[in-house]
Amino acid sequence: MDMTTTYMGLSLRNPLIASASPHNGDIGMLRALEDNGAAVVVLPSMFEEQITADQRHFESLTECASANDSAEAQSYFPKYDGYGFGPDGYLEIVRRAKAAIEIPLIGSLNCVSNASWVDYARLIQQAGADAIELNIYFIPTDLTMTGHEVEQRYPEILHAVKTAVSIPVSIKLGPHFSAIGSMAPTLANGGADALVLFNRFYQPEINLAKLTLWMDLDLSTRAEIRLPLLWIAILHGRLPTSLAATSGVETADEVFKYLLAGADAVMTTSALLRHGPKHMRSLVDGLVKMLAARGFNSVDEIRGCMSRKNLKAPADFERANYVHMLQDYRQTRRVRTSA
Secondary structure, three states, X not given: OEOOEEEOOEEEOOOEEEOXXXXXXXXXXXXXXXXXXXXXEEEEXXXXXXXXXXXXXXXXXXXXXXXXXXXXXXXXXXXXXOOOOOHHHHHHHHHHHHHHOOOOEEEEEEOOOHHHHHXXXXXXXXXXXXXXXXXXXXXXXXXXXXXXXXHHHHHHHHHHHHHHOOOOEEEEEOOOOOOHHHHHHHHHHOOOOEEEEOOOOOOOEEEOOOOEEEOOOOOOOHHHHHHHHHHHHHHOOOOOOEEEEOOOOOOHHHHHHHHHHOOOEEEEOHHHHHHOOOHHHHHHHHHHHHHHHOOOOEOOOOOOOOOOOOOOOHHHHOHHHHHHHHHHHHHHHHHHHHO
């Protein structure tokens, strides 16, 4: 079975990627993922807050300030407690990981200001990463900011980073743009080597007992596959860039569906957090079995077969399918009620 895949110019042994995860900063975990079939690993994100905290810590040691002032300032910034690394530590992880595994390594960057995107993208490349994933996690809480101003940040950040580095650059997008169909080609034509659909914006819950905000990591489920599946199917074959699917990948079934829709690569985090790195082997082997059972000889044979571009009835991705679903539900309910 030919499982080889090309993703943003990188030659991969299969389309399975272990996406950014709290565990991916551990060299032993990266080796286990490689041994169990992962074609690429994405390191945890380096956050601008960590860079800022590291800088402020340095300033607190070198500037004349009262002990109380320093302690108070430090309390506003996250401490490095397992998931995060300071910038120097993160770059060391990139170097060690590159020396420890043979599969491609993608560094992940999550910043706010243009200067940090550019400076640390350059450093991640110098540390040995094969590509960079820009995780643009931005919630526009400024009520005076227009939709255009919000969306303009993405091509601006992409342009700044692409100018600074020579390795491939992907952008991990959220689904909440006013027009994804316009933003996607804007980024693709602006130099994005891949679009990763979709980022999950973590949202707070309220603890009623303590009346506090409750921030927890809510792992994705299979039900979350539908929105990225829809947009990958719409965009496949219409952009000069790779498409990666993420969210809802629990079994080989979801991998197969994403490939049918047109994904070049399929990412998973939640399933690996639930089941460990050996679960990657079940995804790879499961995909091989599904291809063989249907008489396919390669991944390329199925990629995009059920995309909007290749379906005989492309309207299924538009309003017609929406109308049919509602009508079918109403008719099914009538039959059940009469029975």
